[in-house]
Amino acid sequence: MFIAMNRFQVKTGSEQTFETIWATRESYLSEMPGFIEFHLLRGPVAEDHTLYSTHTLWADKAAFENWTKSEQFRKAHVRADAGPSIYLGHPKFEGFDIIQTERKTSAAA
Numbered sequence: 209m210f211i212a213m214n215r216f217q218v219k220t221g222s223e224q225t226f227e228t229i230w231a232t233r234e235s236y237l238s239e240m241p242g243f244i245e246f247h248l249l250r251g252p253v254a255e256d257h258t259l260y261s262t263h264t265l266w267a268d269k270a271a272f273e274n275w276t277k278s279e280q281f282r283k284a285h286v287r288a289d290a291g292p293s294i295y296l297g298h299p300k301f302e303g304f305d306i307i308q309t310e311r312k313t314s315a316a317a
Contacts, residue, residue, distance in 0.1 A: 209244070209306040210269040214299040217257040222294035223250075226260060233287065236280035237264065242271020257296050269305060 218226045230248050237243045244265040251259035266272040275281050 209309075210266045210272050211304045211306060212264045212266065212272050213302045213304075214262045215302065216260040216262075216299050217254075217296040218260055219257055219294055219296060220253075220255075223258050225294055229287065230262075234284065236284045237275070239280050240271065240275050240278065242267035243275070269303070272303070 216226070227248075227250075235246065237246055244267065246265075247263040249261040249263060251261060253259075264272070266275070
């Protein structure tokens with residue numbers, strides 16, 4: 209499996225705008241072979257920004273790369289640069305191959 213993450217430094221005061229953009233977008237992810245799940249994460253607050261991350265889980269790196277080359281990707285990102293910037297810099301991408309997974313068993317309390 210493969211995890212794709214983007215980290216966003218959202219300017220202080222722009223958090224609700226950022227969250228609304230994500231809540232109201234059309235993602236098209238579910239149309240993609242190999243897509244498993246998506247998470248929007250809110251992280252620590254700094255003096256000038258709040259850290260957010262998107263986290264998608266894919267069957268493998270090839271499925272993620274196919275997403276980035278797809279018409280669905282282009283449609284999903286059409287509003288990415290609309291309006292005044294709410295970011296401190298560009299998002300930072302991080303991709304990870306999963307090499308070990310541990311899950312809670314049903315017998316554990």
